[in-house]
Structures are given as C-alpha cells and as structure tokens.
Amino acid sequence: MSFNIEEGRYVILGSIDGLLATLGIILGVSVVSASNSIVVSAGFGGAIALALTNGLGSYLAESTIEHGKLVKTEKSLLRKLNNTYVESQSKKRIVKDALTHGGASFLASLVPLAPWILGVGSAFVSVFLSLITLVALGVYSGHISKQNYIMSVAKMVGLGTLIIITVELLRIVHLV
Amino acid sequence: MSQIKRLVLDVLKPHEPTNVEVASAIGDLQDVDGVNLSLYEVDQQTENVKITVEGPNVNYDLVQQTIENLGGVVHSVDEIIAGKKLVEEEETLHDRG
Numbered sequence: 001m002s003f004n005i006e007e008g009r010y011v012i013l014g015s016i017d018g019l020l021a022t023l024g025i026i027l028g029v030s031v032v033s034a035s036n037s038i039v040v041s042a043g044f045g046g047a048i049a050l051a052l053t054n055g056l057g058s059y060l061a062e063s064t065i066e067h068g069k070l071v072k073t074e075k076s077l078l079r080k081l082n083n084t085y086v087e088s089q090s091k092k093r094i095v096k097d098a099l100t101h102g103g104a105s106f107l108a109s110l111v112p113l114a115p116w117i118l119g120v121g122s123a124f125v126s127v128f129l130s131l132i133t134l135v136a137l138g139v140y141s142g143h144i145s146k147q148n149y150i151m152s153v154a155k156m157v158g159l160g161t162l163i164i165i166t167v168e169l170l171r172i173v174h175l176v
Numbered sequence: 177m178s179q180i181k182r183l184v185l186d187v188l189k190p191h192e193p194t195n196v197e198v199a200s201a202i203g204d205l206q207d208v209d210g211v212n213l214s215l216y217e218v219d220q221q222t223e224n225v226k227i228t229v230e231g232p233n234v235n236y237d238l239v240q241q242t243i244e245n246l247g248g249v250v251h252s253v254d255e256i257i258a259g260k261k262l263v264e265e266e267e268t269l270h271d272r273g
Contacts, residue, residue, distance in 0.1 A: 085247060089192060
C-alpha cells in the first residue's frame with residue numbers, strides 16, 4: 001500500500017498519537033498493577049478511543065476543508081459540482097484520510113501493547129519496541145519529506161524519549 | 177442530420193482531474209478517433225483548455241456530458257466540421273488584412 005504526501009501526514013500523526021499515548025497508558029497502569037489483563041484492557045481501551053477520535057476528527061476536519069475547496073472551485077467555474085468526478089474524488093479523499101489516521105493510530109497502539117498481549121508483560125520491552133517504531137517512523141518521515149534521514153530519526157526518537165521521561169517522572173512522583 | 181467530424185471546444189475545468197485524465201476520458205468515447213487538449217491559461221482554481229475532438233460521428237452531447245461529469249464547463253464551441261468530409265476553414269481577404 002502506498003501513501004501520497006497528504007496521507008503520509010496522517011500516517012505519521014496517527015502513529016505518533018497511537019504509539020506514545022498508549023505507551024503512556026501502559027507505563028502509568030503498570031505502576032499500580034502488574035497484571036497483564038489490566039494493562040491490556042487499559043491500553044486496548046485507550047487504543048480504540050484514540051483510533052476513533054483520530055478517525056472521526058480527521059473526517060470532520062477534512063470534510064470542512066474539502067467542502068471549502070469545492071465551493072471555491074464552484075465559484076470559479078460558475079457551476080455546481082454535485083455528482084461529478086470532482087465531488088466523488090473529494091469524498092474518497094475524506095474517507096481515505098480518516099481511515100489512514102484512525103488505522104495508523106490503532107496499529108501503532110498495538111506496538112507497546114504487544115508484549116503485554118503476548119504475556120511478556122514488561123514496560124521495558126514496550127519502551128524498546130516503541131523506540132524501534134519511532135526509528136522506522138523517522139526513516140519514513142525523512143523519505144516523504146526528502147530530508148536528512150538521521151535528523152528525521154533523531155527528531156522522532158528525541159520526541160519519544162522526552163515523552164517517556166515525562167511519564168517516568170510522573171511515575172516517580174506517584175511512587176514517592 | 178449530418179455527422180460531426182470535428183469539434184473544437186473552449187473548456188474551463190478544475191485542476192483535478194488532470195488534463196491527461198480528461199483527454200483520455202473523451203478519447204474513450206464511442207466514434208471518437210482522436211483528441212487534442214491544449215492548455216491555454218492556468219488560474220488559481222481552474223484551467224482554460226482547448227479540446228479538439230475528431231471522429232467519424234462525434235456525439236456532441238456525449239462529449240459535453242463527459243466534460244461536465246469531470247467538473248468542466250463548455251464555454252463555447254469554436255469550430256464544428258460536419259458532413260461527409262473534413263472541410264478546412266478558408267482564408268479570405270478579410271483575414272489577410
């Protein structure tokens with residue numbers, strides 16, 4: 001499956017959302033309970049909620065933008081574009097962007113959840129897998145932006161590390 | 177009614193679908209032998225193109241419908257050749273002046 005630059009934006013947005021928010025939930029919940037099922041339930045609930053809000057959010061935002069573009073084109077053409085190829089392509093873009101955003105979010109959520117689903121149950125493994133995924137996302141980001149791959153990976157991993165440190169600090173405060 | 181052999185249309189269309197897609201869609205119509213699409217003007221939202229369609233029996237309504245389905249508008253029909261053979265425009269003294 002190939003994505004254009006517009007969809008690539010939603011792959012990155014959704015993946016970062018799903019990956020880091022779910023990792024945050026897992027790190028937070030694993031402090032109070034070492035039970036696999038509780039961590040999986042909390043993480044999975046978060047993953048579903050994120051996927052739905054990201055997907056619906058994109059649907060609503062893209063509908064607004066695409067409708068605005070369509071009206072602008074209609075004004076230039078002095079005609080309505082209802083039931084034309086232009087309108088059908090616009091609707092397809094809205095649905096594709098919403099599915100890409102929501103889908104990327106859900107799939108990325110499964111990465112930190114995977115060790116808990118498989119019964120390994122380790123926050124360290126979740127963090128490690130998340131950082132590996134951020135490296136892959138950095139490479140993808142560098143590829144679509146035609147920028148330096150190393151810089152792109154560094155930015156992505158730096159962001160992830162910052163969030164992990166913040167969540168860990170909150171955990172320490174909670175434990176104290 | 178004699179058969180239309182060539183149509184030259186002045187069309188205003190959005191940037192999407194592309195000119196390649198529009199020319200290809202018209203070229204796929206029945207009784208169309210060939211299409212020439214030339215870009216004349218590019219605006220922020222639209223493009224002005226000249227579309228020349230040739231064939232043994234070009235159906236104008238179908239061509240117009242195809243253009244409109246693709247989001248375009250036929251501004252004017254600039255040239256029509258109908259009948260048994262292609263008759264080109266003759267230059268007159270008025271044109272030379």
